Amino acid sequence: MARISIALPLLALIGLIPSMLVPSKALAIERTETRQACAEVDPLRRPFFGDTHVHTALSFDAAGQGTRNLPADAYRFAKGEPLGIQPYDSAGNALRTIQLHRPLDFAVVTDHSELLGETHACQTPGSVGYDSFVCIALRRWPKLTYLTQNGRIFSAEVPTHFSFCGEDGARCREAALAPWKLTQRAAEDAYDRSAACSFTSFVGYEWTGMPGGDNTHRNIIFRNERVQRLPTNYIDTPNDEDLWRALERECLERDDGCDVIAIPHNSNLSNGRLFRVETSAGKPITRAGAERRSRLEVLVEVIQHKGDSECRSGAPVNDELCGFETLSFPRMQDMLTPQWAGPIPSLVYVREVLIEGLAQHEKLGANPFKLGLIGSTDTHLGAPGHVEEDRFAGHAAGPVSARLEEPPMLEFPSFNPGGLAVIWAEENSRDALFEAMRRRETYGTSGTRIEVRFFGGWDYEHDLCGNDDFVARGYAGGVPMGADLAPAMNPTSSPAFAVWAKRDPGSRELAGTKLQRVQIIKGWLEKGERRERVYDVAGDAGTAARVDLATCLTSGAGFDDLCGVWRDPDFSADEHAMYYVRVVENPSCRWSQYVCNRRGVDCSDPSTVSGDLAACCDPEVPKTIQERAWTSPIWYTPPGS
Amino acid sequence: MSPRAARWILWLAALAMLPLPMLLFGAQIPVTRYLLLAGVSAMLIVTEGSGQIPILMLVLFVAHALVYAAVLWLVCWFWVRAWERYAPSWLLPTTTAIVLVGLALAIGFNAYVTPFASVEPRASLLSVLQ
Structure with a gap:
């Protein structure tokens, strides 16, 4: 009994650790309207999907x-x-x-x-x-x-x-x-x-x-x-x-x-x-x-x-x-x-x-x-x-x-x-969502509901990906998408970025597509020159996933979630830089292919290809796409800028 | 009926009734409808002001109307001339038959495709000029 009485407060304390790691600012939503408090508030923030x-x-x-x-x-x-x-x-x-x-x-x-x-x-x-x-x-x-x-x-x-x-x-x-x-x-x-x-x-x-x-x-x-x-x-x-x-x-x-x-x-x-x-x-x-x-x-x-x-x-x-x-x-x-x-x-x-x-x-x-x-x-x-x-x-x-x-x-x-x-955002209210937009903690998708987290800091370690506290430690050790990297404590160190993506689970009517890979895109200045580079961080571009164009069913390997900690190998503390994440799904049918299938278009049979449906057989119109998400960047500004 | 009268009757009937395709918008309407749309475009330019797109639309309608009117005139000219040369006594009945059959088809069927209309995508002669 004594062990339990000691263990309970200890467990409670351990349970508090993630929220203690969250920057206090996360909980300080400025209230500008009269409304009931939301019953569900997540200090580690949740993704809210919408259309602006x-x-x-x-x-x-x-x-x-x-x-x-x-x-x-x-x-x-x-x-x-x-x-x-x-x-x-x-x-x-x-x-x-x-x-x-x-x-x-x-x-x-x-x-x-x-x-x-x-x-x-x-x-x-x-x-x-x-x-x-x-x-x-x-x-x-x-x-x-x-x-x-x-x-x-x-x-x-x-x-x-x-x-x-x-x-x-x-x-x-x-x-x-x-x-x-x-x-x-x-x-x-x-x-x-x-x-x-x-x-x-x-x-x-x-x-x-x-x-x-x-x-x-x-x-x-x-x-x-x-x-x-x-x-x-x-x-x-x-x-x-x-x-x-x-x-x-x-x-x-x-x-x-x-x-x-x-x-x-x-x-x-x-x-x-x-x-x-x-x-x-x-x-x-x-x-x-x-x-x-x-x-x-x-x-x-x-x-x-x-x-x-x-x-x-x-x-x-x-x-x-x-x-x-x-x-x-x-x-x-x-x-x-x-x-x-x-x-x-x-x-x-x-x-x-x-x-x-x-x-x-x-x-x-x-x-x-x-x-x-x-x-x-x-x-x-x-x-x-x-x-x-x-x-x-x-x-x-x-x-x-x-x-x-x-x-x-x-x-x-x-x-x-x-x-x-x-x-x-912490909750689904105007103030919470608007503040998140102001701090740019947002990302865009091509319509899919991929979830993606992106943090930048100086001390993330590779074991962060297997850690249940990924998000809490992400916030505690750096900044989320849309923010500025804090100045480096050590002028010779390079920034590290932690990214985690989870596939769109899909809906009852249409299954989601597995993930193919996660990339970090870096843009920077090098002696005044504008430079950019794409780095694969997690996943596999060669997963050999397939789409049956007649049924639009997908098959082959892919990932339910992907995680990576990446450190910039070419970092210069004296140059401005920005980093954003692109998460890419396996190929799936494009909207036009669904239309062509419903209309019974067969490109080998000209009688089925009439008028505007000629687009179905136009090689310039893609039959498949790779749905994706793009995060807001994280910026690095050299000291003294 | 003189050949000249037959030519004019056939030409006017074709201008009023023959569905002719429009570039870009997929319409199939008679020349009179092209002129109506040109008139509306011109009025909009007069009342609201000009611009690249209003001018382009006006030119599009007027160009269609002029080209089709010219082509139809040539077709009617050759048609009448052929009847006149080979079967002059049939000129009146064929002209009358063409106009009456055309009129019946144009009134009885939704022969026109009218993407610029306010309600229906297809129209008969009775509504294509509205």
């Missing part, structure tokens, strides 16, 4: 593509309910229904702030502009009006409101109040403020600048219900510096707890204009400008349904995994005629932008591109998290439309279902 890029019928282009779902519908879908989507019959019944295999933990509806008032006015009898020609045209010839006006306004260097908005656009800004309130109301209604903490929504919108067709879009996400009176839009605020100023003035500088971040996306379609090192006036960015940018732009969307933006195929590093869901043209409008498109310039892919950030840090003393990574969908169906390859119904944001009838090939063949944003 969702359009509904409030977006002009989505409405033009026949989308009728509103923000409340989008949140219901995110929680696992079925969602009717276009085409609709004459009675208004949706002819297709989609549903997630697995609900999301969080979502953000981010309708375009441009034409928000106009879209609402054109659909609301009695409102200003309802009887204008452009509104009549929008209702009678929706696709034509969508194509002409969307392109005219979103791609203009000097965009303008619809003519009925008045010379200064004031009528349409006022008209935007109603849909903006509706967005906020839907987010509030969907947010679970009970102790169950089952679902989190954020209020958001998309600022959709595309000067000359070069994509400079940002998703704006607010921490809580305290938001701007009206979303900032590209028509009234046509450059990113003024967007940041507006966010500071109308949110951050308020004294009521308003907080906001901006997430740039689709650098792959930016023609090099999303991450420039000059101001809009053509002057080099300053330290103050870099700091302002990095204060607001803490994350980047590395994948979405209009392509992957991670890295450039070919030179300077022959990284064979860079060709994943990559578009071959530099601007959205080159989509239909890629053969006439210009070359893809520099500062288009996230990896080169992250490395450029190191160079700018060395030059300015501040890194303007200190970006954590997430994925999202950019769905225009109001279908957050609709990423499953086997049941992908398209996202209604390109040339393929199901507005009037279901097309044979459900999406533009180069597009993909998009990805997910994953946030490591």
Whole structure:
């Protein structure tokens, strides 16, 4: 009995060790809203899967593509309910229904702030502009009006409101109040403020600048219900510096707890204009400008349904995994005629932008591109998290439309279902998730639900991988993804990185795919030169896993989880560096292959290959993919920088 | 019926009824519908302002309409000339039959593919010009 009485406190103490190893900051979530405390709180943090890029019928282009779902519908879908989507019959019944295999933990509806008032006015009898020609045209010839006006306004260097908005656009800004309130109301209604903490929504919108067709879009996400009176839009605020100023003035500088971040996306379609090192006036960015940018732009969307933006195929590093869901043209409008498109310039892919950030840090003393990574969908169906390859119904944001009838090939063949944003947080609440986004403890996936941990420090040992306290020791001995390495205690030592990944277990309907390998990608400066290298850390690239294209069943070896501790063999304490992790699954069927199988396409029988289904037999359209996850980087800054 | 009248009747009927494919958008519509879409595009440019894409759309519709109108005129010219040379007495009945059969098919079937419409993806002659 005495032994037990001694042992119990001892065991309790041992049990406390992991939580004692957790940095005290982990438990200090700043509370900015009134809500019940979450019943489940994990000081070692859990991964929450969500989508931060969702359009509904409030977006002009989505409405033009026949989308009728509103923000409340989008949140219901995110929680696992079925969602009717276009085409609709004459009675208004949706002819297709989609549903997630697995609900999301969080979502953000981010309708375009441009034409928000106009879209609402054109659909609301009695409102200003309802009887204008452009509104009549929008209702009678929706696709034509969508194509002409969307392109005219979103791609203009000097965009303008619809003519009925008045010379200064004031009528349409006022008209935007109603849909903006509706967005906020839907987010509030969907947010679970009970102790169950089952679902989190954020209020958001998309600022959709595309000067000359070069994509400079940002998703704006607010921490809580305290938001701007009206979303900032590209028509009234046509450059990113003024967007940041507006966010500071109308949110951050308020004294009521308003907080906001901006997430740039689709650098792959930016023609090099999303991450420039000059101001809009053509002057080099300053330290103050870099700091302002990095204060607001803490994350980047590395994948979405209009392509992957991670890295450039070919030179300077022959990284064979860079060709994943990559578009071959530099601007959205080159989509239909890629053969006439210009070359893809520099500062288009996230990896080169992250490395450029190191160079700018060395030059300015501040890194303007200190970006954590997430994925999202950019769905225009109001279908957050609709990423499953086997049941992908398209996202209604390109040339393929199901507005009037279901097309044979459900999406533009180069597009993909998009990805997910994953946030490591203590609980599923707005404050916890938002703080995690701010500290960049996030990663993106191509839609799979891989779990990945990534820590950087100086003293991790190889036995960490077999240790039950991997996570606690990871936090205690260093920093997680998205953070800065602490200065080295010993100037001659190299940083060590601990990474652990667990495969997506899949759902009842669709099994997950085993992991193939884990890589660490290092970007650094070497005497001012921008360098990058890919290191295999765990797993095996030659697992000989196979996919049966007729059934899409996978077979062969792979890994349920992978772990590795890797020490940088080429480290120089004097040079800026950043490291991020890429976890890759075995090959599996791409969405287009599922469609081709369902349509009975046989490439040896031309009678089965008609129209858009020709993509099924196009060697340029991959039949399989390797789903993956990308973590936020960990940065190293030399002492004195 | 004079050959000249027959040519004009056939040509106007073809402009109004013959479904003709559109580049890029998969539509199959008559020339009159191309002109309607061109008119809407032009009105949007006038009321809302110009831009690369509105101009491209207008050019696309106008180019289709002009090319098809010219081709149809040539086809009608050769057709009438052939009847005139080899069976002039059949010109009136064949012209009338072609127009009436075409009209019946165009009204009775959803012969047109109309991706720019607001409701249905296919239309008959009665709705294709709406």
